Amino acid sequence: xxxxxxxxxxxxxxxxxxxxxxxxxxxxxxxxxxxxxxxxxxxxxxxxxxxxxxxxxxxxxxxxxxxxxxxxxxxxxxxxxxxxxxxxxxxxxxxxxxxxxxxxxxxxxxxxxxxxxxxxxxxxxxxxxxxxxxxxxxxxxxxxxxxxxxxxxxxxxxxxxxxxxxxxxxxxxxxxxxxxxxxxxxxxxxxxxxxxxxxxxxxxxxxxxxxxxxxxxx
Numbered sequence: 051x052x053x054x055x056x057x058x059x060x061x062x063x064x065x066x067x068x069x070x071x072x073x074x075x076x077x078x079x080x081x082x083x084x085x086x087x088x089x090x091x092x093x094x095x096x097x098x099x100x101x102x103x104x105x106x107x108x109x110x111x112x113x114x115x116x117x118x119x120x121x122x123x124x125x126x127x128x129x130x131x132x133x134x135x136x137x138x139x140x141x142x143x144x145x146x147x148x149x150x151x152x153x154x155x156x157x158x159x160x161x162x163x164x165x166x167x168x169x170x171x172x173x174x175x176x177x178x179x180x181x182x183x184x185x186x187x188x189x190x191x192x193x194x195x196x197x198x199x200x201x202x203x204x205x206x207x208x209x210x211x212x213x214x215x216x217x218x219x220x221x222x223x224x225x226x227x228x229x230x231x232x233x234x235x236x237x238x239x240x241x242x243x244x245x246x247x248x249x250x251x252x253x254x255x256x257x258x259x260x261x262x263x264x265x266x267x268x
Contacts, residue, residue: 106181109173113173126180131173131241135149145247231247
């Protein structure tokens with residue numbers, strides 16, 4: 051994105067944020083990742099311990115990490131690349147979120163309740179993750195770690211982020227939501243095909259194209 055267009059996007063996003071500051075604080079691109087600045091310091095031991103028992107795995111573009119119906123018996127750290135979470139509703143794919151470098155991802159319901167996943171997670175480009183299996187967490191890590199607190203923090207953050215997303219989609223137009231998305235992730239969104247961004251925003255590809263064209267011409 052050219053500097054002039056980037057300034058325009060940032061300016062419009064600031065205007066939107068001023069109108070609804072509470073939504074800006076809670077709306078993030080991926081529902082599983084809305085960690086505050088003190089997150090790593092509070093759970094540094096837990097994060098390092100989880101990483102120490104993880105297994106690196108590389109994925110090609112469009113490769114499936116987790117398929118609907120399978121068990122999400124792992125969490126993963128995104129080392130590089132990008133991933134999309136999706137569900138099928140009446141035979142239609144709906145994008146529910148993205149994860150990028152530094153994020154932690156999984157299907158929370160499947161992971162915690164040991165039931166088949168409702169989500170599918172796929173890579174959007176060549177990507178690398180650090181995969182940590184639940185059985186290894188239960189058997190290889192010391193009981194002294196605050197893993198229950200860590201999980202509770204993730205879940206409470208997950209819920210609050212979904213509430214924030216609901217607020218944002220209610221409070222802003224599709225154009226404003228897209229601008230705010232660009233403002234938060236100008237570099238990462240280059241990894242995401244436009245049809246998935248449109249699906250995430252709940253609009254058609256054609257409408258997103260019109261929004262993008264309007265922003266380019268303004």
